[in-house]
Amino acid sequence: MLKGIHPVLNPDLLRAIARMGHGDEIVIADANFPSSTMGPEVIRADGVSATAMAEAILTHMPLDTFVPETAWRMQVVGDPEATPEVCSEFQAIVSARAGNFAVASLERFAFYDRARTAAYIVATTEFRLYGNLILKKGVVHPGEVFWG
Numbered sequence: 001m002l003k004g005i006h007p008v009l010n011p012d013l014l015r016a017i018a019r020m021g022h023g024d025e026i027v028i029a030d031a032n033f034p035s036s037t038m039g040p041e042v043i044r045a046d047g048v049s050a051t052a053m054a055e056a057i058l059t060h061m062p063l064d065t066f067v068p069e070t071a072w073r074m075q076v077v078g079d080p081e082a083t084p085e086v087c088s089e090f091q092a093i094v095s096a097r098a099g100n101f102a103v104a105s106l107e108r109f110a111f112y113d114r115a116r117t118a119a120y121i122v123a124t125t126e127f128r129l130y131g132n133l134i135l136k137k138g139v140v141h142p143g144e145v146f147w148g
Helices: 011-019 050-060 085-097 108-116
Strands: 025-029 041-045 071-074 103-106 120-124 133-136
Touching: 011 041, 011 050, 011 120, 025 050, 025 108, 050 085, 050 120, 050 133, 071 085, 071 108, 085 103, 103 108, 108 133
Parallel strands: 025 120, 041 120, 071 103
Antiparallel strands: 025 133, 071 133
């Protein structure tokens, strides 16, 4: 354990979000997501929900303020206007941890295409359907860096 580090973030996840630069994206994937065939490095987070992972990552990682969209969820197949409960929770977490950012929706295959270009995929054991989220990293400003 380390002080000040969210306990859900294991060493591999800490390394991943620390290595990401401005504009890089990370996928938080549910248990049904085809993580291993997308291409980016997969980091396992067994026993962790997607919402807990979003909370943990956004505790330490800012979202991009230079683009109109910085967070995306997968649309419900056959009902693109639906918002599953897990996606409403994603929006609440993004709002609480990152600020005034809307979680946009992407059609399923457009979501997969975007996931293929991500820096990392975090494979959670989120069992709720559509529990997938992509986050675009922003800039850490000098005043936000803490030491000593």
